Amino acid sequence: MIYEVFRQERKGQPFVHGGSFHAPDQAFADAYAREFYARRQESVALWVVPREQIVEIDEFPDEFDLKYRRVDGYSIKARLAIARERAGSATSPGTDGG
Amino acid sequence: MSDARTAEFLEFVQAGGQVETDDWLPEEYRKRLIKFIEMHGNSELMGVLPERDWILRAPTLQRKLALTAKIQDEVGHCQLIYRVVEDLGKPRAQCLDDLISGKSKFHNVFHYPTRSWGDVGVIAWLVDAAAIISQKALLKCSYAPYARVMKKVCWEESFHILHGRDTVLAMVTGTPEQFELVQEAVTRWWEPLMHFHGTPIPADEDPMLHWRIKSQGNEEARQQFLDGYVPQILELGLELPDPNLRKNEGGLWEYTEPDWEKLTAVVTGHGPASQERLAFRRLSRADVDWVSRVMLPEAA
Numbered sequence: 069m070i071y072e073v074f075r076q077e078r079k080g081q082p083f084v085h086g087g088s089f090h091a092p093d094q095a096f097a098d099a100y101a102r103e104f105y106a107r108r109q110e111s112v113a114l115w116v117v118p119r120e121q122i123v124e125i126d127e128f129p130d131e132f133d134l135k136y137r138r139v140d141g142y143s144i145k146a147r148l149a150i151a152r153e154r155a156g157s158a159t160s161p162g163t164d165g166g
Numbered sequence: 167m168s169d170a171r172t173a174e175f176l177e178f179v180q181a182g183g184q185v186e187t188d189d190w191l192p193e194e195y196r197k198r199l200i201k202f203i204e205m206h207g208n209s210e211l212m213g214v215l216p217e218r219d220w221i222l223r224a225p226t227l228q229r230k231l232a233l234t235a236k237i238q239d240e241v242g243h244c245q246l247i248y249r250v251v252e253d254l255g256k257p258r259a260q261c262l263d264d265l266i267s268g269k270s271k272f273h274n275v276f277h278y279p280t281r282s283w284g285d286v287g288v289i290a291w292l293v294d295a296a297a298i299i300s301q302k303a304l305l306k307c308s309y310a311p312y313a314r315v316m317k318k319v320c321w322e323e324s325f326h327i328l329h330g331r332d333t334v335l336a337m338v339t340g341t342p343e344q345f346e347l348v349q350e351a352v353t354r355w356w357e358p359l360m361h362f363h364g365t366p367i368p369a370d371e372d373p374m375l376h377w378r379i380k381s382q383g384n385e386e387a388r389q390q391f392l393d394g395y396v397p398q399i400l401e402l403g404l405e406l407p408d409p410n411l412r413k414n415e416g417g418l419w420e421y422t423e424p425d426w427e428k429l430t431a432v433v434t435g436h437g438p439a440s441q442e443r444l445a446f447r448r449l450s451r452a453d454v455d456w457v458s459r460v461m462l463p464e465a466a
């Protein structure tokens with residue numbers, strides 16, 4: 069069976085994929101993971117997962133153009149300028165907003 | 167149709183793009199990847215044999231432990247690299263079979279014998295230095311799983327070089343006999359080291375560069391090696407066996423053209439220790455076969 073290993077380098081950091089190996093069962097997987105990925109104290113924690121247990125999703129269609137969920141879905145520059153003009157607080161153009 | 171797809175793929179990788187195992191890969195690209203990465207894995211595995219000979223003969227306990235740790239690293243590299251090959255479609259057992267039958271190759275430097283403890287220092291220092299230059303250039307490989315593995319490999323390699331340099335320093339600062347052992351080893355290893363990065367094929371004719379499997383030409387790698395290590399060798403009072411070796415005004419190293427036919431002969435199994443090493447690998451594969459059958463039923 070193939071196991072995938074995710075390693076954490078320091079407490080508080082995300083687990084990052086490290087690699088994979090063959091092991092006959094979880095006990096061997098545990099021992100191999102320690103040997104392969106932590107024998108120099110280069111990891112503070114490991115996640116060891118049978119490859120077949122991992123679900124990969126890699127297609128994210130955006131048919132409905134859901135830009136309003138993101139920062140790049142908004143352009144406030146023009147409106148901000150008008151608002152400032154009305155309030156009489158306009159500074160030199162183009163120094164603010166985006 | 168598939169040609170347009172290949173062209174698109176090429177354009178992507180040539181612009182620095184990286185691909186994953188599940189992506190569509192042109193057949194030629196996959197074949198070249200397997201062959202190249204498999205040879206790298208073979209070399210890690212065969213590379214421990216010359217060093218293994220010295221575990222029991224290491225001069226101190228400290229050196230014995232360090233050498234054993236290095237060997238464990240190298241076998242680990244083989245394990246990681248063969249996994250990359252497996253995910254590309256060639257099983258590990260097949261890699262091992264092709265290695266011992268002589269169908270696939272391993273790096274030229276591992277076809278030579280080790281004659282003294284001086285060799286152990288020179289190998290860990292200079293052979294690993296030459297290897298790390300190639301491996302660092304693979305960090306940008308267009309095939310991302312291989313590039314990721316190289317990160318771990320390069321990190322571990324830096325200890326090997328230091329262990330080698332420290333071993334060499336202990337000997338060159340020791341007795342005249344010890345100094346002589348290092349000098350003799352450097353002289354003997356110089357030719358294989360000059361062969362190591364391969365023939366100086368122009369970058370635009372190198373298919374490995376074309377597919378961005380490698381990001382550095384052979385001659386570029388050799389120049390980098392000479393630039394980094396010739397001064398370090400000479401400052402110890404050691405001599406190199408090439409009267410034409412010098413850095414010209416343009417900053418490039420000039421050297422006597424190595425015998426490239428000899429390199430071809432060595433890597434096709436006609437090196438001084440090729441057959442002995444393969445025989446030993448066959449023996450140990452037969453010896454531990456029962457372990458893999460017990461441990462990995464699906465690999466049997």
Ligand SMILES: [Fe+2]
Pocket residue numbers: 210239240243319323
């Ligand atoms: Fe290695």
Ligand SMILES: [Fe+2]
Pocket residue numbers: 240294323326
């Ligand atoms: Fe190494």
